[in-house]
Structure formats: structure tokens, C-alpha cells
Amino acid sequence: MSTSSDTPATVPPAVELDGITKRFPGVVANHDIRMTIRAGSVHAIVGENGAGKSTLMKILYGMQRPDEGRIRINGEDVAFRTPSDAIAAGIGMVHQHFMLADNLTVLENIVLGSEPGKGGILDTAGARSRITRLGESHGLRVDPDRLVEDLGVGDRQRVEILKVLYRGARILILDEPTAVLVPQEVEELFANLRDLKDQGFTVIFISHKLDEVLSIADAITVIRRGTTVASVDPGSVTARQLAELMVGSELPTPETRESTVTDRVVLDVRDVTVRGTAGRPLLSDVTLSVHAGEVVGIAGVEGNGQTELIEVIMGLLPFDEGRILLGEEDITTWSTLRRREAGIGYIPEDRHRQGLLLEASLWENRVLGHQTRKPARKGIWVNRAASRKDTERIVREYDVRTPGIDTLALALSGGNQQKLIVGREMSGEPRFLIAAHPTRGVDIGAQSAIWDHLRTARAGGLAVLLISADLDELIGLSDNLYVIYGGRMVARLDPGQVTPEKLGGYMTGAIAEERS
Amino acid sequence: MMPAGLQRTLLTLAGAAVAVLLAVAVSSVAILAAGASPVTALEAMFDFGDTQNQVVNAIAFILNRAVPLFIAGLAVAIGFRMNLFNIGVEGQYRLAAIVAAFVGSQFVLPAPIQLTVIVVVAMLVGGLYALIPAVLKVTRGVNEVIATIMLNYIATNIAAFLVRGPFTGERAAGQLTISTPELPESAWFPNLNFLFEMFGLPAPRSGLWGFLAVAVLLGVVVWVVLERTRFGFEVKASGLSASAALASGVNPKRMVISAMVLSGAVAGLIGLPEILGRTHSYGSNFTAGLGFLGIAVALLGRNKPVGIAVAALLFGFLDRAAAPLQFADIPPSVVAIIQGTIVLMVVIANEITNRMSLRHEERRAARQLAATPSQAKTEVAA
Amino acid sequence: MTTSVAAPEARRVRRYHLALLGVALLILLLSLARVVADAPELTSSGTFGAALLLAVPIALAGLGGLWSERAGVVNIGLEGMMVLGTWCAGWAGYQWGAAAALVAGLLGGALGGLIHAVATVTFGVDHIISGVAINLLGPGITRFLSEVLYAQGTAAADKGAGITSSPGLASQAPSVSLPLLSDGPDLLGKLEATHWFLLSDVAGVLRGLTHDVNVLVILAVALIPLTFFILWRTTFGLRLRSCGENPWAAESLGVNVYLTKYIATIISGALAGLGGVFLVFVTTKYVEGQTAGRGFIGLAAMIFGNWRPGGLAVGASLFGYADGLQLRSSHAVTGLLLFGAILLLIYTGAQVRKALAVNGPGVRQYTAAAVAALAAVILLWLWVTVDKLPNEFVFITPHVLTLLVLSAASQSLRMPKADGVRYRRGEQH
Amino acid sequence: ACGGSGGDEGTTANSASGASEAPKASGLKVGLAFDVGGRGDKSFNDSAYAGLERAKTDLGAEIKDLSPAADGSNRGELLRQLAEAGYNPIIGVGFAYGEDIKKTAAEYPDIQFAVVDSASNGPNVTGLLFAEEQGSYLAGVAAADKSKTGHLGFVGGVENDLIKKFQAGFEAGAKSVKSDIKIDVKYLTPDGDFSGFKAPDKGKIAAEKMYQDGADIVYHASGDSGLGVFQAAAAAGKQAIGVDSDQYETVKEADLKKVIMTSMIKRVDVGVFEFIKAFKDGTAKGGSDNVYDLKVDGVGLSTSGGFIDDITAKVDEAKKKIVDGSVTVPAKP
Numbered sequence A: 001m002s003t004s005s006d007t008p009a010t011v012p013p014a015v016e017l018d019g020i021t022k023r024f025p026g027v028v029a030n031h032d033i034r035m036t037i038r039a040g041s042v043h044a045i046v047g048e049n050g051a052g053k054s055t056l057m058k059i060l061y062g063m064q065r066p067d068e069g070r071i072r073i074n075g076e077d078v079a080f081r082t083p084s085d086a087i088a089a090g091i092g093m094v095h096q097h098f099m100l101a102d103n104l105t106v107l108e109n110i111v112l113g114s115e116p117g118k119g120g121i122l123d124t125a126g127a128r129s130r131i132t133r134l135g136e137s138h139g140l141r142v143d144p145d146r147l148v149e150d151l152g153v154g155d156r157q158r159v160e161i162l163k164v165l166y167r168g169a170r171i172l173i174l175d176e177p178t179a180v181l182v183p184q185e186v187e188e189l190f191a192n193l194r195d196l197k198d199q200g201f202t203v204i205f206i207s208h209k210l211d212e213v214l215s216i217a218d219a220i221t222v223i224r225r226g227t228t229v230a231s232v233d234p235g236s237v238t239a240r241q242l243a244e245l246m247v248g249s250e251l252p253t254p255e256t257r258e259s260t261v262t263d264r265v266v267l268d269v270r271d272v273t274v275r276g277t278a279g280r281p282l283l284s285d286v287t288l289s290v291h292a293g294e295v296v297g298i299a300g301v302e303g304n305g306q307t308e309l310i311e312v313i314m315g316l317l318p319f320d321e322g323r324i325l326l327g328e329e330d331i332t333t334w335s336t337l338r339r340r341e342a343g344i345g346y347i348p349e350d351r352h353r354q355g356l357l358l359e360a361s362l363w364e365n366r367v368l369g370h371q372t373r374k375p376a377r378k379g380i381w382v383n384r385a386a387s388r389k390d391t392e393r394i395v396r397e398y399d400v401r402t403p404g405i406d407t408l409a410l411a412l413s414g415g416n417q418q419k420l421i422v423g424r425e426m427s428g429e430p431r432f433l434i435a436a437h438p439t440r441g442v443d444i445g446a447q448s449a450i451w452d453h454l455r456t457a458r459a460g461g462l463a464v465l466l467i468s469a470d471l472d473e474l475i476g477l478s479d480n481l482y483v484i485y486g487g488r489m490v491a492r493l494d495p496g497q498v499t500p501e502k503l504g505g506y507m508t509g510a511i512a513e514e515r516s
Numbered sequence B: 001m002m003p004a005g006l007q008r009t010l011l012t013l014a015g016a017a018v019a020v021l022l023a024v025a026v027s028s029v030a031i032l033a034a035g036a037s038p039v040t041a042l043e044a045m046f047d048f049g050d051t052q053n054q055v056v057n058a059i060a061f062i063l064n065r066a067v068p069l070f071i072a073g074l075a076v077a078i079g080f081r082m083n084l085f086n087i088g089v090e091g092q093y094r095l096a097a098i099v100a101a102f103v104g105s106q107f108v109l110p111a112p113i114q115l116t117v118i119v120v121v122a123m124l125v126g127g128l129y130a131l132i133p134a135v136l137k138v139t140r141g142v143n144e145v146i147a148t149i150m151l152n153y154i155a156t157n158i159a160a161f162l163v164r165g166p167f168t169g170e171r172a173a174g175q176l177t178i179s180t181p182e183l184p185e186s187a188w189f190p191n192l193n194f195l196f197e198m199f200g201l202p203a204p205r206s207g208l209w210g211f212l213a214v215a216v217l218l219g220v221v222v223w224v225v226l227e228r229t230r231f232g233f234e235v236k237a238s239g240l241s242a243s244a245a246l247a248s249g250v251n252p253k254r255m256v257i258s259a260m261v262l263s264g265a266v267a268g269l270i271g272l273p274e275i276l277g278r279t280h281s282y283g284s285n286f287t288a289g290l291g292f293l294g295i296a297v298a299l300l301g302r303n304k305p306v307g308i309a310v311a312a313l314l315f316g317f318l319d320r321a322a323a324p325l326q327f328a329d330i331p332p333s334v335v336a337i338i339q340g341t342i343v344l345m346v347v348i349a350n351e352i353t354n355r356m357s358l359r360h361e362e363r364r365a366a367r368q369l370a371a372t373p374s375q376a377k378t379e380v381a382a
Numbered sequence C: 001m002t003t004s005v006a007a008p009e010a011r012r013v014r015r016y017h018l019a020l021l022g023v024a025l026l027i028l029l030l031s032l033a034r035v036v037a038d039a040p041e042l043t044s045s046g047t048f049g050a051a052l053l054l055a056v057p058i059a060l061a062g063l064g065g066l067w068s069e070r071a072g073v074v075n076i077g078l079e080g081m082m083v084l085g086t087w088c089a090g091w092a093g094y095q096w097g098a099a100a101a102l103v104a105g106l107l108g109g110a111l112g113g114l115i116h117a118v119a120t121v122t123f124g125v126d127h128i129i130s131g132v133a134i135n136l137l138g139p140g141i142t143r144f145l146s147e148v149l150y151a152q153g154t155a156a157a158d159k160g161a162g163i164t165s166s167p168g169l170a171s172q173a174p175s176v177s178l179p180l181l182s183d184g185p186d187l188l189g190k191l192e193a194t195h196w197f198l199l200s201d202v203a204g205v206l207r208g209l210t211h212d213v214n215v216l217v218i219l220a221v222a223l224i225p226l227t228f229f230i231l232w233r234t235t236f237g238l239r240l241r242s243c244g245e246n247p248w249a250a251e252s253l254g255v256n257v258y259l260t261k262y263i264a265t266i267i268s269g270a271l272a273g274l275g276g277v278f279l280v281f282v283t284t285k286y287v288e289g290q291t292a293g294r295g296f297i298g299l300a301a302m303i304f305g306n307w308r309p310g311g312l313a314v315g316a317s318l319f320g321y322a323d324g325l326q327l328r329s330s331h332a333v334t335g336l337l338l339f340g341a342i343l344l345l346i347y348t349g350a351q352v353r354k355a356l357a358v359n360g361p362g363v364r365q366y367t368a369a370a371v372a373a374l375a376a377v378i379l380l381w382l383w384v385t386v387d388k389l390p391n392e393f394v395f396i397t398p399h400v401l402t403l404l405v406l407s408a409a410s411q412s413l414r415m416p417k418a419d420g421v422r423y424r425r426g427e428q429h
Numbered sequence D: 001a002c003g004g005s006g007g008d009e010g011t012t013a014n015s016a017s018g019a020s021e022a023p024k025a026s027g028l029k030v031g032l033a034f035d036v037g038g039r040g041d042k043s044f045n046d047s048a049y050a051g052l053e054r055a056k057t058d059l060g061a062e063i064k065d066l067s068p069a070a071d072g073s074n075r076g077e078l079l080r081q082l083a084e085a086g087y088n089p090i091i092g093v094g095f096a097y098g099e100d101i102k103k104t105a106a107e108y109p110d111i112q113f114a115v116v117d118s119a120s121n122g123p124n125v126t127g128l129l130f131a132e133e134q135g136s137y138l139a140g141v142a143a144a145d146k147s148k149t150g151h152l153g154f155v156g157g158v159e160n161d162l163i164k165k166f167q168a169g170f171e172a173g174a175k176s177v178k179s180d181i182k183i184d185v186k187y188l189t190p191d192g193d194f195s196g197f198k199a200p201d202k203g204k205i206a207a208e209k210m211y212q213d214g215a216d217i218v219y220h221a222s223g224d225s226g227l228g229v230f231q232a233a234a235a236a237g238k239q240a241i242g243v244d245s246d247q248y249e250t251v252k253e254a255d256l257k258k259v260i261m262t263s264m265i266k267r268v269d270v271g272v273f274e275f276i277k278a279f280k281d282g283t284a285k286g287g288s289d290n291v292y293d294l295k296v297d298g299v300g301l302s303t304s305g306g307f308i309d310d311i312t313a314k315v316d317e318a319k320k321k322i323v324d325g326s327v328t329v330p331a332k333p
């Protein structure tokens, strides 16, 4: 894919980064980063989670200022103080997480910050026609007058790109744009990007998905632990080699060895429907069962009902029809607390929102969710001594890297926070565990540790419902794989047989409903 | 190395001290602008009088003033700890005070029973009145700040109606204040003057209100409940992260209701020190506004009982200065300015020190971990 | 494309018509209640004039709240800012007249807003906490200033100042009436005096709103559409609202979120201060304590109005109307009971119809209908039996109404998503 | 006595020593504690202060005045601090001091206390009472005489018993002239919510309504809110009656002066001064009330502006009847 258009040597590079260093309290996010990005190319940056990619891009976009180093755009030295400076220099950024105001319209989101109009009055009509034209010429069609909250992920992604194009950016930064897209949508996006490249745009592209990177990039820079470790040509490197550059070691694989599935059903979800407020049901007639010793994986594009499924099982979301059984007992009407007490463990998808009290100590986080059970509880009291002791055990057994158990949770890195959560949820001796994105944002060492813990528990008879966006993880860990699409279970697959491509087909609805 | 908790505490204290100093500086400017000397003002504030009597009176005044403020601060803090803004303490204590004063005047029982009944009635009324915004929030999603503000007005009017109508008591000829019937002596809370007499000091004129003991006890109970019990943990968790608490099985509706009712029940006690210790009835002179001051006291005390006690004493100390300042020909509203600026400065200082200590914590963790990975690696290798 | 463009337009038009229809219906019902309950005050021009007078400071405080909360800063300190506004207006007004009072009041309020902005935006203090501190500080500062500047022996004291009040304004703000209709021949007044069903009521309402109106009232009323225009039709307004919805997105597009929040909060304070100026204009001098909690009520009106200018105007009017009515006639308040009963009966009918239309259990509708019907019966019974409500209950009419409306409608309220959220540059939520 | 039995001994023991320890007054040291609002309220408190100042000039007294906190929570403390600083006599201004004076007077039996608007409630307490109802009665007589429409109004600031005395007297006086006279009554806030004394806008609205309904004279007892009543009167081209001080003199605006037909004057300054003088002369014994009524001109009607000059005879007649006891004015409506 390295069809680099011939550029005369006189054209300066679009971006040059020279010795960029950025320190955060306790972390050096970027250290002496150097790279050169050719104008009119797609340049990929790869690296593990936390390697410092987003930080580097935020620096390039003026959102953060480097402690050291120089930035040159089209050969000229620049010092951005705010994103407006970067925008003025022709740089646009699509962030890793959507940066959209839900209660504003698409139009308002797009024009925000560089609004057309005379005398401060917004020229809505002008903006609308410009957005429509822009959308048509780049194949990014969205209705400018809809509220963003009514849009799906794909549309939101398009709005984000339109935002950048609208500002006349010639250098586009895309920070993990494909994380929430299904393969088909990724293909559409790539078509757009190639189109842009042909029109002379420079694209900086960040992704963890190495196949994608190899298919789109003209050049690749690898970042490890905040510093540039290699610049490679996609034509002369394999995904495996790339990965080893990123990690600095062999890749682990989430392969499940032998089956431990029993015939004892632990969790039984029967015909669950959640209507929600707007027309389309959030979940319709979802049926699935998880056996002791079994890992059931749920594949699906974000926003297709996974969150609702988890919340229904945890008792956080009321549902309109159906039943849920835990073992023999009907838990449909049970409170979250009672479900947890009955042996449901929960590794939430967003650990900062649902899993931790960031401003509380580790041992208090150990109590969280277990406040009614031993060892955290003694009558009406919180058993501090026992909780602390058990926290020490978790820190030891799960290799949580922390100065101590009185440290506040926010001081830990994401991976260590995740290990603490996994340790906590396992220590309640659960019968059934919801593991939602258990290794998201976690470095590779911690990743394989968490996988090991899941496997061990599975061997011990734990029933696991695994939700993940990482298809390799899903295929590797699951005994059974369901695909959720538009709130329905559209397929049940054997992870031993399925390919990522086929999975993607079901996930996007490209392949029609089927039960195997 | 210092334990993390201690370090955080020290930083907080330092921040508070700086804030108080800054507030004093700001007020000094105001005093100078008023054409007086800040030094004179400071002297006046710390001038407790020349005689033992005066000093004892001053101390008793400060304590007597601090008691209701402390209780008010506790009431507010219970809600604040879980980001529940009970602005309605004002209405809750007023209504509780009048009902308790009236009920207490209707019968005569041995003092311990009589007092217990009054206290229980006050807590019940306060709690029930706080239940209204709690239920509205839980069932109808009504913002508790607005609901409690409205309920404050309503409580003021209901209290005015009651004291004038159904609950009114007899009055001496020529007395224009109206009040509920006077409490029987068994409902007069014994004072704590012996505390002074123990040290050979004269008893204060106003008497040291016995409710001080109840307040101290209440402070301990609230501390224990908030810091040591499962309920307290759930309050803290809800305050730090409502979503995490929910996912952990904490029932937010139950928490809102119980925290609000507890807050209201404590609020119900705010009026009792005055009623049981001094006026022996609820009258039209009843001290209003303690609920709002309670918010300030709770903020100063960072929603922790010990801090609230310190803040209440500080406010009591400043309020006492109103008279000596006038003796020194300085406008007494300097006190209000000092109180206002202290609150503002302290909340800002809290914010800064909090951020500093969090950042420090992160850095410390990173530093310590930077030292350990080699060990961890070797362990793995071994 | 055309349909999608037209859709929101159509929606807007429909909403506008609906609002007009609602107002018409309300007046019809009011006039019905007026006739049946024999309480002419319900629709008299005097009541509406008083309502306007009482609603304006509330609306101005509410507008202040709207500006800051749309930018994501919760402003419970409106009361304190309003107090600063009244004092400054009184102080400048007695020396240099009404225009100076206006400017000084705006500045005084804006100063309060600035303090709030420094605390919440720069230092990240919790918004409620900072607001409470300002409410403590406002009365303290003004009392102190009075004690210093209005003390006995000062020039101001000779002009009539005291510690609790400033001297009278050196010049008054002018008042205007609608020529012909509510002044001079006063056609509306004549029509009102006839007590014809509906016609007199409409005339009363119109005359009340147009007779002898202070220029500041006109300014205040104009500020409502103006606020709508600025916040929803200008680039600055878009930026401001984006700070209240998603400041991180705004920041990433080059919006200076800190600056915007500062401006919004300062304007918020200035508007609250303007409410204070209005109070001073009405009383022609500063009187300590004259704000009497209007800042809080303004905040309530704004929430009541779903963080929208039109809505907050309705909320403020409701307060003004209820308060004006009770001040003018305790008897008419009982007439309001009848009015409430009629409204509830209509609501009951609507719910029953909905319940019958829904092809499902419709339990919710039935309960709502039952509760409303019960309430209507109680109100009717009260209206028949109670001759004169105790004053205390009359005083709380507006507050009870607000509570009732909030509990009926709270779930459909939508506050700016990042309202009250601590925002720090470069940090994501 | 609040402290129960234990406290009593201490209290008596202290007060003896307190009195001996307190610096001996070189001359006359008079302390005065204001009600909420404090000195400079242009009303009640200032009137009391005028009496105090007169004591300074006429009697050579050393004077000290203190204002309470905004919530009035330190009234007792002010009295105590004055007592401890050797002031004697000590005066509390406002009925709110009733209870506090009672307690403090018991603690300092050697000091003479006086309380304005509240009855004596201790052997060393003198009540300085004013017959507001009598003054208001005269206001009612004047209003009824002057009224062309036979319709009057009364605006009370806060619905408490003190203000009701004004209402009762006014109604009785008006009815004595014209038994079927119509009197509209409106209070601005309930008891306990003192904002009714500080709400000119509300006073204006209430009075406006009365004028619209046909009242041509409105009497107000509503502190600062009275300003609104005058404004309403000016706008309606009608008249109003002021209260406490001669408001024709204290109100500065010319257009408002015009409408102030008369004011019901309450001579707190006289009460305060007379008490201090009596104390100096050794005749203030405490334990009784000094009633300032029409007889001693403690209350009365002002005549500034000359609006009621034509009915002086009628007013004097009514006054005479009250003074000689043939008419008793009710203190409750």
C-alpha cells in the first residue's frame, strides 16, 4: 500500500518533531520523540497503551505544551499555545474519544470555534450548505440539523472528520479512529483517507490494529514507553515484527487450552427485552446461558446492546420482559446488591466510572461492592483490619504494583487498577463473572496476567460472560461466542472455527441472522 | 517516610491556616478603609475582659454559640458527603424547634424522659420534613437544592402560623413577643457550669448550655457512623462516585432518603440548645439563619466532625467579637466580612491542597514503583 | 435534504403556536374563575402590574442563572450578587442619579460574578460551595460599607442615609405607558372596568403590562428575547453553550473555555445586579435586605423554565403573579384554588383520554388521573369552605406552586450536560 | 435561673463580686443596646439614640451604644458586656429584649435596666411602654375626618402583636368618627419574617390596591416599607399617614412629603431620656413600667405640613377623652 506519490525534494515535511519531552506528575509521557512526516502521506504511529501516542498528538494539536523539543510544520518552527494556533496552522485532530456536545446539532458541533457569520451572528444557512458540500465531496454524509445524541457511532466519527475538514486542515490527526468501527466501516474510512491523501492531505493515523496499519500507512513510527524506537516501512515488516517492536518482547496469545465446560447452567437469561424510551428496543428477546466452567463471549460493535445486557444482568437497568436465573433462583426482581451477594462478580467496562473510587485508598476500594460480605463487614461496621489484610493479599497475588494499600486508587496506572478490580471481584468467590473489556487499556504484561486469572477461575468452575472489543481476546478465551447486533443475538458461533472477517460480517449485520 | 494520610492532613491544615491568614489580611484592608486600626481590631477580638467573670462569660458565649453551629454543620455535612445539598436545614430546624418546644410544654415527666421525648420529637420532625425533598428527588427527580429552598420559605410560614395560632402560649402582660407555652422545669437542660467551678472559676452568667454534651456525643456518633459503619462507607462511596456506588450495589434512592432524613434529624436538634438552655420556649425571637451558617461551617470543616467543631468554635469566637469591636469603635460587620472571606479562602485552599496532595500521591507512587520493578522482575525470574 | 431542514422549523413553529394557544386557554380559564369566584383581582390590571413589578427582579436573577449555567457554572450565589447590585445602585444613585445607579449596580453584581468565576473556573471550587460563600459575603460587605459610608455624621447621612438604607436616588428612572390604550383616554382601563367576561380580563392583563412601566422593566423584558438571540443565534452564544455541554470538545476546537466561562459568569452576576438595580429603582433607594431571597427564587424560576429564557420568564411570571395577587387581595387567592381545580380537571380528562387511547395497561395514566382528580376535589372543597386563608398560607402560594410544578415536570427538564462539572484545561473527564 | 439550681448560687455570688470588680462609674455611664438594624435605621433605634445623646449633652452622661448581630443572637451578650464594663443604667431597645433583660437583670441586681416596648419583668427593670394604640387612635380620627370616600387603609409590615396595636388603635379611632367606615388591612409578611419592614415594593403594591379600591388615606406601620406606601399615595394623588417619627421631616423627597398628612409619633427618645434622668435623680427604682401615652405626650400626631390644621379641634377632643379615661382604646384588633 505504499504508493507514495513522488514529491520533489524541495517540499518540506508536513511535520517534524524534534526531541519532544512531556512530563506528567510521576510519568514521563514523552521522552525525546523524533519523527518526520512527509506531506501527502498516511503516517501511522503505533505503540502499546500508555506509550504516549495521544499525548504526543495533543502536543502537536496545541492542547498540551511540550516541556522540551521543537515542532516544525511545513518547515517552519511553531509554538502552539492553544488548539486555535494549531488549527490556524492547518492541523486538525480527531480524538480517541468523541469530542462532541450531545445536545447541540451536528452543524453546531462542526462550526464551533470557527463559526461563519457577520457581526457575530451565526450564518446557519451558509454553514449548512458548506457542510453539505463538504460531506458530498468526501463521501461523509450526515444531516447537519440532527442532534448529535441521536447519531450512531459511525455518524459521529464522520462528524468528527467533517469538523476537521471544515476548518480547512491539511494535516489530519486520527487517534484510534477505528477502535469503535466494524471492519466494513473501517474499509469505508480507509477509502476516505486514501481519497484525502490523493487530494494532498497529510494523515497521521494511530491504531493498535496492526493489520489496519499495514494496509493504510505509507510510513510507520513505533513508540515504546514514551520514546520513538523505530521508523519502519510497512512494505518490509510483518505484523508480528511490528508488535515485537512495540512491546519489546514476544506476543502472548489468549489461547484457551482444554475445555472445562460443565453441563451445570449458572446464568440463564431468557427472552429479555428492554424497550427504552425511543422506538427501537435496546435489547430484544435476548436468550443466553452460561455454564459453570464456561466462558461465553459477546462480540459486537459498541452500542449494540452490550452495555444494556450487562446492566440488566447486574440489576442496574430495569427490563420490560423476560427472566434471569442464577442457578435455580429467579433473580429478575433482585437488587444489584442481592445479586452481588448471590455470587455475581463484575469487572465493569469503564473502571473509572463504575469500578473504582479514585479518591479512596486501595483497601477502601477492596470494600466497594463487598461492603455487605466478609471480610469487609462485621455487623454494621466496616471491618477495616480484615479488609486491609485481604487487600494486601490481592496486591500480592495479582501483582498490583503499588507503594501500599493506603495509596489512593488514582495514583495507580490503568493496568494496576484493573488488576486490583480483577482481584477484588475474584475474591468474592463468585459463581458468575461479568468481564467487560477486562484488558482494555492494559499493558501486555498485565494483559496476560489477567487472562491467566480468568482461565484459572474458569478451570475452577467459574462461569464467565466476556464482553470485549478485542476480537483476538474473544476468540482466544471463549468457549462459546455470541454476536449481538441491534439489541439481538444474531449468531452463536464456535470460536474454534470463526475468522475475524466472518465475525465482522455478523457484527455489522452484513451477514443475516443465523443460529448454529 | 510519612504516612500518606498524615501528609494529606498536614497539607490540609497548612492550607486552612494560610486561608485564615489571607482572610485576616483582606479584613485588615477593610478595617483600614474604615479608618480604624487592624491591630486594635485584633486586640479587641482577643480581649476577653479583665476579670475572671468576663473571661468566663466570653468562653461560655463562644461555646454556646458554637453548639448550634456545630450541630448545623453536622447536619449539612451528612448530605454534602454524598453530594446531596441539603440547603433546607434552615427550614427543618425551625419546624422541629417549634413542634418540639410545643410538645415538650404539654406534659411533665422526670427530666431524663422529658428531655428524651423533646429530642426525639425534634429529630422526627426534622427528619420527616427532610423526607419531602428526598422523596421528591427519588420519585420525581426534583433537584434537592431548589426543593429545599422552597421548603425553607414554607417552613418559616408554617412556624409563624403555629406560634401565632395553635401553638401559642400565655404571655405576661405587656410582653409583645409571642411564644409557645413555657417548658416545665423538667425540660430545662442542666447546665455545665460545674466545668468552670471545677477549676475554681466563677460560673458564667449565661450558663454553659448542657446541650454541649449532647453535641459532643452527636459529633462522636456522626463520626462513627460516617467513618466506621457500612452506611458511612456507602455515603462516602456515593459521594466519590455515584456510578461506582450504584454498580457496587449501593441503592442510590435508599441512600438519598436515608442521608437526607439523617441530615434532617440532626438538623432538628439545632434549635434545642437555645430552647432547652435559655429561652425555654419557641418564640418570635428564635434565632434564624443557623441553617445557612451551618453550610459555611460544614464547608470550613471539610465535612468532617472534628473540622466542623473547629469551624464552629471559630465562628463563635468571631461572633463574640461583635461587642468588643463596637467598644473599640470598629464596625461589627467586620466579623461578617472575615467569616465570608474565610469561607471563600478556605474552600479555595481546600481545592488547591487537595489537588496538590493528589498529585503528590501520584508522584510518590510512581517514584516508589520506579524503584521496585527490578525487584519484581527478579522475583519473576527466580 | 429539504425535509430534514424543514423539520426543526416546523417543530419550532408548532411549539410557538402551542405556547400562544396555552396562554389563550389560561386567560380564558382565569376569566372563568374570576367570574365564578367573584374575584376581579384575578385578572385586574393592578394585579398584572404588580406581577410584572415582582417578576422582573426574579426574571433578571433567573437570566443571570441562565447565562452562567448554560456555560456550565452553577450559580447559587445570585442572591449575594443581587445584594451587591442593590447596594452599589443605591450608593451611586443617590450621588449621580438613576443612570449611575444602573451602571454601578451592574458592576456590583458583576464583581460578585467575578469572584464566583475566580473560585469555580480558576480554582475549581465546587460551584454550590462558592455560591454559598458569596451569599455569605454579599450581605457582609454591604453592611460593612453602609456602616462605614452611611455612618452618622457623613454627608450621606445628612441626605437621609442610615445603616440600613441609602439616601434617595438623585433622579428617578422614567416610567412610560402605552399612549391611548393604557394612558390618557386609557381605553383598556375603560374596557376593564366593564367586567365583561373575557374582554375585560384581556384588557386588564394588557393594561397591567403596559401602564406606567419603568424603563428598566422594558429593558428586562427585552433581555429575554435578547438572551435567546445571543445564546442561540450568535457565534459567542454557541461557544458559551458548548462550554456548558462539553467543554473538552469546545477546548479542542480552540474555544477559550476559561474566558468564556468567565464572561458568562460575570454577565450572570451583572444580570443579578441589574435585578438589584430594579429593586432600588422601585423603592427609589437601597434598603438593606430588600432582595429577600429573590436570587434563589430566580434560580428556581430558571430550573422551572428548563434552562431556557422563555421558560424562565414563565416561571418568574408565576412567582410574580402569585405574590402580587396575595399582596393585593387575600380573597382572590382563594379564587386561585378554583382556577387550580379547573386546571387539574382538564389534566385529569387529558390523562383519561390518553389512558383509553393507549393499547396497553396505561396504569401510569390512570394513577395520574386519579391523583389529579383527587387534588381537584380537595381544591374545590377548600374553595367552597375556606373564606379567607391564614396569611401565612397565602404567602407561600408561589413556593408551593413551584414545588408542585417541579414535581410534575422535573423529569422532562434537561440541564446542560456539563453544568456544575469541574473543568480543567487539558484534563479529560 | 436558666441553669437550674446549681447555677443560681454561682450567679448571686458572682454578681456581688461582679459589681465590686466592675470599674466604679466616675459619673453617669449609660449603656444602650439596639435592636436588629442598629443605629442609623432612621427610625426606632435612632429615636432611642436621640434620647441617649440628649442624656450626654444635658446630663453629662458617658454613653455607649451597641448593635446586635444580624440574627439577634447576641442580645443578652451585649447587655452583659455593658454590665461588666460598668455601665449603669442599661437600656434595651425593642420588645425583643424582654426575655434577655429579665435574665441579665437577675444576674446583675445592682444595675438598673430599662426595656423599650416591653413590660418590666424584674425588680430592677423598668418597662418603657408606649401607647401606640392611643396615638394610632388619633391617626384614625384624623383619617376618618379627612376621608372623603369613607374608606381607609392600613399597611402593617410584619404581622406581630406590636404592629397589631397600631391597627387596633387606628380602627377604633376611625370608627369613633364614622362607625361604618371601611378599613382595608394588609400585612406584608408573617411574624418571624422581618423582611416586611424592608420591602417598599410590597408596601407600594398593597397600598396601591387600597387606593384603587377607593381608600383615600392609608396608615402604615411598616418601617422602610412605608416608603412604598407614600409612593403609592403620590401616584394615586391620595394621602398617607407616617409612623414612629415625623416622617414629613425625615422623608426627603418633595413629592412624597406632600402626601404625608400626619405621622403617629412615638417618642422613644423621650422615654429613654426620662428614664436616664430619673435614674440620675435616684427615682428610677425598677419593677414598674413607665407608660408613655397621650397624657404625657409619649405618643401623638405630628402637624408638620399643616394638613390637619383644620381638624385640630376634633383630634384634641379625642385626645382629651382618652386622657380623661372616658375612652379606652383597645390594643388588639
Ligand SMILES: Nc1ncnc2c1ncn2[C@@H]1O[C@H](COP(=O)(O)OP(=O)(O)OP(=O)(O)O)[C@@H](O)[C@H]1O
Pocket (backbone or CB within 6 Å): A024, A025, A027, A028, A029, A047, A048, A049, A050, A051, A052, A053, A054, A055, A056, A096, A441, C426, C427
Ligand atoms: N494529563 C495527564 N496527566 C497525567 N498523566 C497523563 C496525562 N495524560 C497522559 N498521561 C499519562 O501519560 C502516559 C501516556 O498516555 P497517552 O494517553 O499518551 O498514551 P497512549 O499511547 O495514547 O495510550 P492509549 O493507547 O491507551 O491511548 C500514560 O501513562 C498516561 O497515564
Ligand SMILES: Nc1ncnc2c1ncn2[C@@H]1O[C@H](COP(=O)(O)OP(=O)(O)OP(=O)(O)O)[C@@H](O)[C@H]1O
Pocket (backbone or CB within 6 Å): A049, A050, A351, A410, A411, A412, A413, A414, A415, A440, A441, A442, C426, C427, C428
Ligand atoms: N488526562 C489525565 N489526567 C490525569 N491523569 C491521567 C490522565 N490520563 C491518565 N491519567 C492517569 O495516568 C495513569 C495511567 O493511565 P493509563 O492511561 O495507563 O490508563 P487509562 O488509559 O487512563 O485507562 P483507559 O484506557 O481505560 O482510559 C492513571 O493513574 C490515570 O489516572
Ligand SMILES: [Mg+2]
Pocket (backbone or CB within 6 Å): A049, A050, A441
Ligand atoms: Mg489510555
Ligand SMILES: [Mg+2]
Pocket (backbone or CB within 6 Å): A053, A054, A055, A096, A175
Ligand atoms: Mg491514546
